[in-house]
Amino acid sequence: MACWLCLVCASPLAAQEKWELRKHTDGIAVYTRNLAQATVKExxxxxxxxxxxxxxxxxLKDVEHHQxxxxxxxxxxxxxxxxxxRLVYYTEADLPWPLTDRDMVVEAVFSPISQNQQAQVEVKSVLGYVPEKTDFVxxxxxxxxxxxxxxAKGRIKVIYTFSVNPGGSVPAWLVNATVATGPHNTFQNLRALLQKQANQ
Incomplete structure (x- = not known):
């Protein structure tokens, strides 16, 4: 899925720099890197x-409970x-002022879980399905x-990488000042959800 984690903008053809650790608390490490021809981070x-x-x-497949x-x-x-x-879904982000709310349609492709219990999920924007709305970019x-x-038994490691062209106008200073907040909050919430399921 595509998180509304950080409002980052990235060009897939851009030269990539090394990852920089931005926040590492509660066992959640958030890295960013600059991309050529982009003012904000992946x-x-x-x-x-x-x-x-x-x-x-x-x-991740339970898309209607992502909120x-x-x-x-x-x-x-x-x-x-x-x-x-292979799922196609629509999602809306309620962004803080002064940003305009965003929406998008994505297709999520889940690789079969391997014998050693590894898996990969790729979530990519697609065109169509839902007409554009006046209140969203x-x-x-x-x-x-x-x-x-x-x-380990009952524990998994996740590496999550996200890049997005958010469209419209996005102040780079605002994004870069808060780039680690969204990812950290999202994975704290995800951890709490998985822990609750494990306790049931």
């Missing part, structure tokens, strides 16, 4: 979470289930990649 989150690969994959843990998510709606591992392109692997 992000990466690395952390360990309770649960199994299958449990996290099921949470329970994704930072700034107003709503998410499943549009089409091409097959159990439609995000033209985004890419989120989840890499999931077990590290």
């Amino acid at each position: 992000i990466r989150v690395i952390c360990e979470l309770p649960g199994t690969t299958a449990q996290l994959v099921n949470v 329970n843990w994704v930072y700034l998510n107003r709503k998410t709606q499943l549009l089409k289930k091409k097959n159990p591992n 439609r995000i033209p392109s985004s890419l989120a990649v989840w890499e999931i692997s077990p590290v």
